[in-house]
Amino acid sequence: MKKVTMFYLEGCPHCKKAFKMIDVLKEKKPEYENVQIEKIEESKNAHIAETHDYYYVPTFYVDGVKIHEGVPSLDKIEAVLKSAI
Secondary structure, X not given: OOOEEEEEOOOOHHHHHHHXXXXXXXXXXXXXXXXXXXXXXXXXXXXXXXXXOOOOOOEEEEOOEEXXXXXXXXXXXXXXXXXXX
């Protein structure tokens, strides 16, 4: 399983949607259950966020490669989970 890192902001409505989409996908598709996501709150971990090249949240990296940035959709979040397997 590849390492997944997610950058988010607590008050971000798109980030909240992404979290819900992750839960829905893990519930519907058992192959995603074991995908672990390191969640990094950008404002509380600025020193980590500054080492990554992104502008919008949520942003997902899989093994250090940016897979998604910005407004989530179910298809885009599923692509992140698929790439982690």
